[in-house]
Amino acid sequence: MNLTLKVWRQKNAKEAGNLVSYKVQDISEDMSFLEMFDVLNEQLINKGEEPIAFDHDCREGICGMCSMFINGQPHGPLRGVTTCQLHMRSFKDGDTIVVEPWRAKAFPVVKDLVVDRSSFDRIIASGGFISVNAGNAQDANNIPIPKPDADKAFDAAACIGCGACVATCKNSSAMLFVSAKVSQLALLPQGKIEASARVMEMVAQMDKEGFGNCSNTGACEIECPKGISLENIARMNREFYVAKLK
């Protein structure tokens, strides 16, 4: 198939960017969206132009590094997949596709489609852990955990930290991301000891990074490639109030 791409080009964090049109030909429907970008980049290199910078690594939907805002949706039109798992059979010959970076104050553009998501790391560093040094642990089966709790914790832990929730949110809120980690650890007995401090620290860091507030539109849940549930936000709010009232 032949396609027209309108891609955000921005030299670096300081300079202004704009959409640039490119044409690609003979795209196979078995290609992934990123492989289509490989073809485009190879074209650009052969013409002596600078290829488009974009983040990607595992290309199997788990590392969370790829991040393209495709036709107004993070990771494109399909539900439950990352950009690297989106294939060209989801498009048709003659389509025009607009590709932009994640846009949020807390995710500044680095270059072209690459953004800086280190704010997520700082939120985890502020409290997204259980304070246990290596070598201190008791036998794993000394902490039995009801399967429903373990399963819910697992569902929350499936977050890959890609930032689609922030990119799609009209407030650029990171509530889904933060609540997934808060929930995972609050649901487990090992994590309850620090639960209050954790939620307070993580929310404070989230605010400090410049993420917006949550107004319950639910767009994050729809766009999340790993199906992280809005329930986590409710659970985080509860954890937060409990901590606040302590």
Place this chain on the structure above:
Amino acid sequence: MSKIDSKIPEGQLEEKWSKYKSTVPLVNPANKRSIEIIVVGSGLAGASAASTLAELGYKVKCFCFQDSPRRAHSIAAQGGINAAKNYQNDGDSTFRLFYDTVKGGDYRAREANVYRLAEVSSNIIDQCVAQGVPLAREYGGLLSNRSFGGTQVQRTFYAAGQTGQQLLLGAYSALERQIGLGNVQMFSRHEMLEVVKIDGKARGIIARDLISGKLERHFGHAVLICSGGYGNVFYLSTNAMGSNATAAWKAHKQGAFFGNPCFTQIHPTCIPVSGDHQSKLTLMSESLRNDGRIWVPKQKDDKRKGNEIPEEERDYYLERRYPAFGNLVPRDVASRAAKERCDAGFGVGASKMAVYLDFAAAIERYGKQQILKLGIDNASAAEIRKHGMDVVKEKYGNLFDMYKQITGENPYDMPMRIYPAVHYTMGGLWVDYNLMTSVPGLYALGEANFSDHGANRLGASALMQGLADGYFVIPYTIGAYLSAEIRVKAIPTDHEAFVAAEKKVQDTITKFFAIKGTHSVDHFHKKLGKIMWDKCGMARNEKGLKEAIQEIRQLREEFWKDVRVTGGPDELNPELEKAGRVADFLELGELMCIDALQRNESCGGHFREESQTEDGEAKRDDNKYAFVAAWEFKETGSFELHKEELNFDVVHPSQRSYK
């Protein structure tokens, strides 16, 4: 006098590690504060080492090329992690895990290292659960296990099909905690491009800030290479796009021997290549072979669709050749058998380079079982099928979805097409018992070292090794070296060795831009990959390897004359990053072929066509090749072989048989 000293402690196998731990010199807490350690890589090995060393009080700097340490490719491991917990009361023990690992590695690993690995495996599970890693549980609240990779005990812990992700996020959270506490300085989007040596010891690195392009000098009393494997030398592999050998290769060129470079693992169940555009291969968990049956048509070049070929015209070649293990033979055996059928012209799909993995029989079997369980009389075939599909969906649903997503075919109706793909590299930097390379102060952990898997790694053992090295081995063994380094003050980075190392890196970057050639970096990488896959892949022979060495040398020459690196040095420039990595692969690929040529025996993942039994099975040669090949770098294209003899005091090597 050999240049190789593996420093294996004296004593009985079972006592070596505990005796070692209680006698290894310690560094007192006040001294730890002034000792700096550099960790390159943030996967299971790197993140666990960085966090644990910081917990102990060392000053740690950790580097990764991704935008966050959480992205390291350990995250993609699906199946599970082994541990000799014996929670299932099925007779597992440290000894059995040790024995299975040595045997699975086809007797090309060090007994003492493997025993230590089996010993600490239990601690890993304890540590991960304490961190809040949500491993799978039973209704009673205790941890669940499954059997994996043909072992006879259930010792694999897992978190659905995302075990690597959950374990890595556990290690990542421990690392972030130490970053938050100020004990680790994290350098994301940084790539290590040189090891700095002073008076023969590793004393730091040169790293490039991938955003600004600036070269940075970092001092460390010790440097830990935890940068993963080198499967991407083949271009197409299950590795991440960015996975590379540069850190390990720079270490090698600074004097660290490279151990068994030809030992690569080809995983049998991957989604086949669909065209020239293909950038990576996706693994389908090995667990599929528990229920799926592998076959090809009996007729060559059969044009019919898989589900239209009647039962009697199918060749279930694994069941035919290996009646005892059938579809569950080890990875290397299954991979070679698939290649044999495709090379003989029986392959399926558009490329003819694939075999079927069929769930029809499993769907029917489970369907009938469900009908009995539910007490349904006179069930129609459609009803049986529906119930069977429900069971298969419950067990493998996410994998089937992934297959459908990538290929556009529905695996519930049509048998899946699979083909082997490069997955893991058992070879790596040679290390002694302390995980130290042949350069004092320079260590290698996880997949980056060669130490524990011999010639073939068992399923669910990579995660175990990465975390063992980082959480439980290096914190002890590094003391043996650092206790003698406490008087060394941090060396200022204006030292001539840093200046020279930075200049070397700068010169290479300048050279890349000066070439102004006509072909992209990927063009060369793909060519290298094809040479490696054709001649140093699943089967190797003398003629092919000799050709490959010549072809790689020629390709390397072309690369340095004709590569086109766009953009500039002082910005985010993925083409420049790739150029550096491919330049290193072009040297490493040659060494892999040289090593494969030297090892004229078949063992584990290394199959030399000259060394096979009459019925085409791998034939080991313990008299000649029971050694680790440790290669010393002389100059580009020139290496000296050192042999570390392997002694088997406890396990007696036997020829593997799965018939």
